[in-house]
Amino acid sequence: MKIGLVGFAGSGKTTVFNTLTGLNVPVGFGGELHLGTVKVPDRRIDTLTGIFKPKKTIYAEIVFSDIPGEHGAEKTGLSHKALQQIRDQDVLCLVLRAFPNPALDAAPNPDADLEAFQTECLLADLGMVERRLDRAKKDKPDPAELVAFELMKATLEQELPLRSLTAQTLDRGRLSGYGFLTDRPLMVVVNRSEDEAALPLPEAMAKRLAATHSAGMVLSASVEAEIAKMDPADQAAFLEDLGLKESALARFIHTAYGLLDLISFFTVGPDEVRAWPVRRGSNARQAAGRIHTDLERGFIRSEVMPYEVFMKYGSEQALRDAGKLQIEGKDYVVADGDILNIRFNV
Ligand SMILES: Nc1nc2c(ncn2[C@@H]2O[C@H](COP(=O)(O)OP(=O)(O)OP(=O)(O)O)[C@@H](O)[C@H]2O)c(=O)[nH]1
Ligand SMILES: [Mg+2]
Numbered sequence: 487m488k489i490g491l492v493g494f495a496g497s498g499k500t501t502v503f504n505t506l507t508g509l510n511v512p513v514g515f516g517g518e519l520h521l522g523t524v525k526v527p528d529r530r531i532d533t534l535t536g537i538f539k540p541k542k543t544i545y546a547e548i549v550f551s552d553i554p555g556e557h558g559a560e561k562t563g564l565s566h567k568a569l570q571q572i573r574d575q576d577v578l579c580l581v582l583r584a585f586p587n588p589a590l591d592a593a594p595n596p597d598a599d600l601e602a603f604q605t606e607c608l609l610a611d612l613g614m615v616e617r618r619l620d621r622a623k624k625d626k627p628d629p630a631e632l633v634a635f636e637l638m639k640a641t642l643e644q645e646l647p648l649r650s651l652t653a654q655t656l657d658r659g660r661l662s663g664y665g666f667l668t669d670r671p672l673m674v675v676v677n678r679s680e681d682e683a684a685l686p687l688p689e690a691m692a693k694r695l696a697a698t699h700s701a702g703m704v705l706s707a708s709v710e711a712e713i714a715k716m717d718p719a720d721q722a723a724f725l726e727d728l729g730l731k732e733s734a735l736a737r738f739i740h741t742a743y744g745l746l747d748l749i750s751f752f753t754v755g756p757d758e759v760r761a762w763p764v765r766r767g768s769n770a771r772q773a774a775g776r777i778h779t780d781l782e783r784g785f786i787r788s789e790v791m792p793y794e795v796f797m798k799y800g801s802e803q804a805l806r807d808a809g810k811l812q813i814e815g816k817d818y819v820v821a822d823g824d825i826l827n828i829r830f831n832v
Contacts, residue, residue, distance in 0.1 A: 487763070488549045489673075489742065490575030492568065494599055495555035496590050497583040498677040501707035503552035505734045508714045511552070519571060520552040526739055526761070530793050530823060534752060534759045537801075544760040546750065548742075551575065569610060573665035577742065578672050585679040585706075596676055597691060604647070604698065607667040612642040614664060631660055642668070649699050673745055674702035675738070680709045684729030701745040703737055710734040749822035752793070753777065764820060771816035774828045784832035788814050793823035 491499045500513045500520070507522030525545035535543045553571045572578060580603055582596035615638050622632055634657060638648055647668035648656070658669075674695060676687060683706035687695075695702045706728070713724045714733065721733060730737075743749075747766045751773055752759070762776050770790075775782030790812040791805055799805045820826070 487547070487577065487746075488551065488575045489577045489579050490551045490553050490572055491579050491581055491675075492553050492572055493555060493581035493603070494583070496587050497555065497581045497599070498585070498587075498707045499555065499581045500552050501711050502579075502581050502675055502677060502705070503550055505705065505707050505711040505714050506738055507550055508735075510715065517554050519554065522550045522552075524548045524550065524735065526763075527736065528750065528761055530750075531752065531759060531761050533797070534754050534793075534825075538754050538756060538759050540755065540757055540759045542758045542760075544758060546761045546763045548739075569667070572667060572670075575670065577746065578667070578670045579742075580672060580674045581707075582674060582676050584676050584682075585708075597688075597694075600674065600691065600694065604668075605645075608642055608645060608647065611648060611666045611668050612639070614666065615639050615642060628660075630657070634661065638666075647672075647698050671745055672698070672700040673742055674700060676702060676704045677707045678704055680706045680728065682706070683709065701741050703741045705734045705737070707734075749820070751820050751822075751824045751826050753827070754825055766822075768820050769816060770814055770818040770820060770826070770828070773820045773826060774830065777828065780832045781828045781830045784830035785816050786829040786831055787816075788818065788829065789827040790814050790818065791825040791827075792821060793825060796825055 491503055493499050500511060500517065503520060503522060504510055504513070507524055509520075509522050511520050525547055528545060531543060531545055551571065551574075553568050555568070580600065582599050583590075584594045584596045586594060615635055619632075619635050619639065622635070637651070637656060641648060641651055648666050649669050649671065661669075674691075676691070678685070683704070685704065687702050687704055691702060709728065710733070713721050714735065716724065725731065725733065743763070748763045749766050750761045750763050752761055762773070764773050764776055770788040771782055771785045774785050774788070791802065792812075795810055796802075796805065799808060799810065802811070805811050
């Protein structure tokens with residue numbers, strides 16, 4: 487999964503990037519795009535690795551891009567180049583400045599910055615939709631596509647993001663080439679001073695985010711970046727001093743998985759223990775398709791061991807002997823923590 491950190495100049499994107507990745511790229515204004523890969527921590531995978539002692543353990547991964555803001559321009563910070571870099575991401579993470587930055591004149595105003603960002607994305611999408619509709623007057627438009635674009639235009643004109651349109655109302659099959667910004671999942675990180683790190687998201691912002699199908703969290707990037715670089719054994723005490731229970735990365739992952747409605751299933755064996763993120767509600771056949779298209783095409787059935795049940799019995803054999811190994815068909819809805827063994831034939 488690719489998550490792009492975006493936001494206005496000096497909002498703390500690079501500092502947030504360091505917090506989440508544990509890297510140490512130089513902060514300061516501008517600079518270039520940074521990439522950092524993070525393994526999604528999962529204790530269940532650690533435990534399964536201990537049991538199966540596989541050659542490889544593969545955690546789910548997030549690739550973060552730190553997309554630099556534009557300096558010198560007016561208030562808005564999204565250059566043409568930044569917009570291109572944003573379109574390449576699966577998820578947008580908007581970093582909002584809520585700390586006083588001595589290098590900037592303006593006092594922090596995260597609500598105004600959120601609104602400005604959302605407006606900028608709406609206008610960029612509306613521009614694209616209108617250009618397509620203009621062109622459609624000349625060439626012979628596909629009627630279904632025209633309906634979709636009219637619907638998108640009406641939605642954007644009501645200041646609603648495209649992501650508020652359900653799959654039933656908008657057929658996205660033919661739209662993937664466009665890279666609409668307001669169709670991307672949006673997550674917001676409010677970057678605060680250290681003394682406010684543990685205060686919840688303000689209610690007004692929480693409401694605004696819910697209304698635009700987005701999610702938010704709070705962190706204090708400069709101090710949490712320091713904590714992220716420490717020995718894991720020392721981190722808990724420093725987090726507790728800030729009034730926090732979990733690292734910024736752990737909180738970020740909960741928020742992102744919640745926003746995207748992701749769960750994890752596992753595959754196990756002597757070669758590999760692996761976590762696979764899928765949308766909640768995915769069926770066994772779709773889950774098989776995450777692993778390989780052959781498994782989806784040739785799907786016969788899936789053996790399912792829920793993690794907790796597996797841990798209770800301790801081994802697949804014990805589960806079989808107790809008659810607890812579930813045999814499920816293609817329509818079985820995969821649950822978080824299911825260990826799957828897909829039987830297939832191609
Ligand atoms: N007090 C405080 N300062 C912060 C925090 N986060 C970032 N800063 C400081 O704000 C300045 C800008 O931070 P960056 O992370 O470079 O901001 P950026 O968004 O990457 O900036 P550009 O890439 O130039 O758009 C740096 O001096 C940081 O040390 C924070 O949570 N609290
Ligand atoms: Mg930066």
